Amino acid sequence: DSGVTQTPKHLITATGQRVTLRCSPRSGDLSVYWYQQSLDQGLQFLIQYYNGEERAKGNILERFSAQQFPDLHSELNLSSLELGDSALYFCASSLAPQETQYFGPGTRLLVL
Amino acid sequence: AQSVTQPDIHITVSEGASLELRCNYSYGATPYLFWYVQSPGQGLQLLLKYFSGDTLVQGIKGFEAEFKRSQSSFNLRKPSVHWSDAAEYFCAVAYSGAGSYQLTFGKGTKLSVIP
Numbered sequence: 001d002s003g004v005t006q007t008p009k010h011l012i013t014a015t016g017q018r019v020t021l022r023c024s025p026r027s028g029d030l031s032v033y034w035y036q037q038s039l040d041q042g043l044q045f046l047i048q049y050y051n052g053e054e055r056a057k058g059n060i061l062e063r064f065s066a067q068q069f070p071d072l073h074s075e076l077n078l079s080s081l082e083l084g085d086s087a088l089y090f091c092a093s094s095l096a097p098q099e100t101q102y103f104g105p106g107t108r109l110l111v112l
Numbered sequence: 113a114q115s116v117t118q119p120d121i122h123i124t125v126s127e128g129a130s131l132e133l134r135c136n137y138s139y140g141a142t143p144y145l146f147w148y149v150q151s152p153g154q155g156l157q158l159l160l161k162y163f164s165g166d167t168l169v170q171g172i173k174g175f176e177a178e179f180k181r182s183q184s185s186f187n188l189r190k191p192s193v194h195w196s197d198a199a200e201y202f203c204a205v206a207y208s209g210a211g212s213y214q215l216t217f218g219k220g221t222k223l224s225v226i227p
Contacts, residue, residue, distance in 0.1 A: 002155065002157070004155075013148065033214070033215075035215075042217060042218075042219045042220065043204075043215075043217035043220075044217075045214045045215060045216070048214065056214055058214060061196075074121070090155060090156065092156075092215075094213075097213050098206075098213050099213075100146075100158060100161055102158065103155045103156040103157070103158075103216060104155055105155040106155050106156065
């Protein structure tokens with residue numbers, strides 16, 4: 001158990017819908033990262049937050065957005081969902097940006 | 113841009129045999145290197161990491177990896193594989209940019225273990 005929690009574990013929805021994925025970092029960690037794992041693209045970095053502020057963006061679509069709240073939990077919002085958004089979404093956290101990232105169990109999203 | 117190559121998509125070994133998983137990276141500066149393992153239906157677990165210093169790094173579950181700058185490699189090894197090691201293994205490099213350390217992952221190597 002890494003100490004990073006993600007909810008829900010599984011999510012099934014329809015195209016065009018919007019969903020919110022939630023992540024609670026390890027106690028004391030200030031930095032949160034989101035990654036997407038799909039069969040065709042592999043593991044890709046989406047976005048990073050540090051102490052409530054966005055630090056870096058990777059291959060994140062404009063339909064996707066995220067935020068980190070004052071209690072340091074983070075949410076990833078996916079809107080206008082398409083079939084291709086079906087993937088495993090991981091959250092990771094670290095004490096600081098240059099520290100080791102610890103991954104949560106992931107949220108498996110299926111868009112029908 | 114940084115990249116990570118894991119040339120072997122799938123490897124099968126017998127239980128008790130030795131294992132080496134290959135990883136090559138492309139990165140302009142001194143890399144931070146990682147190996148993660150993902151069991152079916154599970155998240156990613158950190159096996160070991162290299163930041164600096166001794167180029168032979170010991171990790172959990174009896175794994176080790178050696179950083180070879182001249183070959184841009186960070187291969188993962190285990191002297192004797194157990195059936196429970198069957199999983200997918202990912203090599204990653206940390207990319208430093210503007211106070212962020214984004215991980216770039218290889219495509220992964222799936223390990224099957226024959227009893």
